[in-house]
Amino acid sequence: MDLSCDLFFFFQEKNPMFILLDKVLKTVSTVLCVLPLAGGIATAQTVSAPPIKLAMIEGLSGPNAAPGEAVFRNLAWAVERVNARGGVKLPTSAGGSQMLVLERYDSKGQNEEALSALRSVIDSGARIVLQGNSSANAAALIDAINKHNEREPGKRVLFLNYSAVDPTLTNEKCSFWHFRFDAHADMRMAALMDVIKDDKALKGVYLIGQDYSFGQSVLREARRQLGVQRPDIAIVGEELHPMARVKDFLPYANKIKASGAGAVITGNWGNDLTLLIKAAKEVGFEGKFYTFYGNALGAQAAIGDAGIGKVVAVADWLPNVQTAGSEAFYKSFRTRYPLAADDYVHMRMQLLVEALAQAMEAAGKQTAGNSASLDIAAVATQMEKVKVNLNGQGGAMRAADHQFQQPLVVGVMDRQGTPGVKFDVEGSGYGFRVIKTLAPEAAELPTSCKMQRP
Numbered sequence: 001m002d003l004s005c006d007l008f009f010f011f012q013e014k015n016p017m018f019i020l021l022d023k024v025l026k027t028v029s030t031v032l033c034v035l036p037l038a039g040g041i042a043t044a045q046t047v048s049a050p051p052i053k054l055a056m057i058e059g060l061s062g063p064n065a066a067p068g069e070a071v072f073r074n075l076a077w078a079v080e081r082v083n084a085r086g087g088v089k090l091p092t093s094a095g096g097s098q099m100l101v102l103e104r105y106d107s108k109g110q111n112e113e114a115l116s117a118l119r120s121v122i123d124s125g126a127r128i129v130l131q132g133n134s135s136a137n138a139a140a141l142i143d144a145i146n147k148h149n150e151r152e153p154g155k156r157v158l159f160l161n162y163s164a165v166d167p168t169l170t171n172e173k174c175s176f177w178h179f180r181f182d183a184h185a186d187m188r189m190a191a192l193m194d195v196i197k198d199d200k201a202l203k204g205v206y207l208i209g210q211d212y213s214f215g216q217s218v219l220r221e222a223r224r225q226l227g228v229q230r231p232d233i234a235i236v237g238e239e240l241h242p243m244a245r246v247k248d249f250l251p252y253a254n255k256i257k258a259s260g261a262g263a264v265i266t267g268n269w270g271n272d273l274t275l276l277i278k279a280a281k282e283v284g285f286e287g288k289f290y291t292f293y294g295n296a297l298g299a300q301a302a303i304g305d306a307g308i309g310k311v312v313a314v315a316d317w318l319p320n321v322q323t324a325g326s327e328a329f330y331k332s333f334r335t336r337y338p339l340a341a342d343d344y345v346h347m348r349m350q351l352l353v354e355a356l357a358q359a360m361e362a363a364g365k366q367t368a369g370n371s372a373s374l375d376i377a378a379v380a381t382q383m384e385k386v387k388v389n390l391n392g393q394g395g396a397m398r399a400a401d402h403q404f405q406q407p408l409v410v411g412v413m414d415r416q417g418t419p420g421v422k423f424d425v426e427g428s429g430y431g432f433r434v435i436k437t438l439a440p441e442a443a444e445l446p447t448s449c450k451m452q453r454p
Contacts, residue, residue: 049095052088052360052374053126054079054102054353057117057141059109059133063244064270066297067133068106070344071162075130076102077336078353088357090364094374100357109133109244111140118144122155127376128356132163132182133269135214139169142178149177153454156376158383160356162349165292166213167221170401174449179383179402181352183316185214185267185292187443189221191314191408192265192290195436197229199263202288204236206261208252210272211240218267218292236261244272249279256285263288274298281306288312297344300413300428307430311413317347317393318411318432319423325391330423340427348406351388351395355404359383377454395440401449408443410436 056075058068079100082088087099103126105117114137121129129145131138138161149156161169161180165188170180183191196202207222209215219238226233236259241252253276256264264287268276273293280289281303287310293299294313303311319330333345362385363378384399395406411432416424420433 049090049098051099051101052128053124054100054128054130054356055105055117055121055124055126056102056130057105057107057114057121057137058131060104060106062108064109064133067270070297070342071133071346071349072102072104073337073342073344074346074349075162075353077333078350080336081350082353082357088360088364090361090374094364094367100353107131107134107137109137111137115140115144118148118157122148122157127155127157127374129157129159130162130352131159132161134212135164135166135169136212138164138178139166139173139213142169142173142175145177146175149454158376158380160352162346162352164214166217168213168217170403171448174401174447174451176380176402176451176453179380179397179404181348181355181404183314183406183408183443184403184445185217186221187408187445188267188292188314189218189225190445191410191436191438191443192292192312193225193229194438195312195410196226196233196263196265196290199288202230202233202262204234204259204261204263205290206237206256206259206264207235207266208238208256208264208276209240209267210243210269212243215240215243215267218265222265241272244270246272246275249275250282252276253279253283253285256280256287257283261287263290265290267292269293269296274302277307277311278302286310294413295411295425295432297426300425300430303413304430305415307413308415309412312410312435313413313432314408314410316406316408318409318434319345319425320411320421320431321393321409321434321437322420323392326393327422329391329393343426347390347393348404350390351393351404351406354388354390355383355386355397358386358388398444398447400451401447402451403447405440405444407440408438409434410438 060068079102083099087097089097107114107117145157145159159178163182165182165185167184167186207219209218289311291313294311359379359382362382367375367378387396388394395404398405411434413430414421414433416429416431421431424431
């Protein structure tokens with residue numbers, strides 16, 4: 001278990017302000033939580049009520065540690081924003097206004113480790129679980145939380161998902177206790193297909209993905225949507241590879257090049273995406289990459305000039321989105337995290353924390369006088385109704401399946417400074433120019449969820 005509190009985890013070694021504080025907190029971090037307030041830094045002892053614990057269960061070691069750390073930065077920043085305005089405003093009967101504290105648990109990307117972390121989370125008294133960087137982990141957590149909440153209704157747990165996009169999680173496996181804030185894989189694929197259908201020069205594609213539930217669903221949906229949108233495009237190759245275990249993607253890249261594909265469609269993320277792009281560059285593949293996470297950590301630096309006009313990515317938001325407040329939002333993130341290596345901001349994670357605060361405050365008002373603590377079932381009921389907006393970007397939760405509905409954008413990689421690319425990614429000199437924007441109603445897809453409510 002990797003436990004700590006929300007300000008000092010990351011940048012003690014990068015920010016001299018926290019070096020001394022780090023030495024102290026390393027020995028007392030399980031007792032003393034540092035909470036950011038509008039007037040500066042305050043300890044939990046200065047707050048009248050104990051903080052509300054948010055437990056992030058994520059891969060924080062191993063090959064996909066970097067995406068896990070990027071998630072933590074985003075969630076920590078969102079928590080800081082809520083705390084800076086005085087925390088979650090609850091009635092006196094529920095303890096009054098309460099700060100949020102973000103704790104970390106390392107799942108190592110493995111189901112058993114994620115389930116072990118969940119047990120530690122519950123034992124610690126935390127009732128809000130955050131996870132996303134593995135649909136397999138998410139599915140295991142949903143099953144375990146469903147069973148726990150039925151067995152121990154007095155200690156119910158809420159699961160907020162920011163990145164696990166296997167469509168089954170809000171369809172066949174939908175749960176009253178699970179809420180997803182990312183567009184699922186079929187929604188993302190539909191957004192990419194909106195661009196692919198207009199790529200008249202494209203005659204053949206190669207499908208490649210990670211061999212687990214999410215990767216499998218991406219390839220399955222790519223086949224289906226190509227058949228509907230562009231039946232003239234041939235699938236010239238298709239394969240799945242072990243997730244986070246391939247060190248050398250050159251054999252895959254050679255097969256892609258030899259297939260004659262004009263483009264690759266992939267849901268790969270983390271090292272599996274970066275290494276694939278690097279290998280494709282090495283073998284001289286000149287086609288496009290239609291990706292779910294081509295704007296992710298390390299990808300731009302890996303592909304360089306070869307990606308200009310060729311790497312396409314779908315996201316809920318991109319730094320070069322031309323909406324009111326978007327530029328100010330991005331600049332404020334870079335002020336908080338100025339290092340180029342930390343430049344990976346997720347709007348949806350900010351909206352998740354804002355939605356949680358909104359739902360908890362609404363639940364507190366609803367149950368005022370009836371409980372001395374926050375009712376998780378009441379929070380879930382309010383979460384079904386949330387509508388949030390931050391710096392011009394927003395969305396609403398769909399109660400039918402707990403799938404957040406929000407705009408989607410598709411961008412193409414280009415050099416910083418070209419029209420539409422004011423901001424680059426990670427100091428690479430490359431960013432994403434938005435070429436397609438889908439409103440929430442255009443991105444929305446039907447659900448097969450049969451929600452069971454308590």
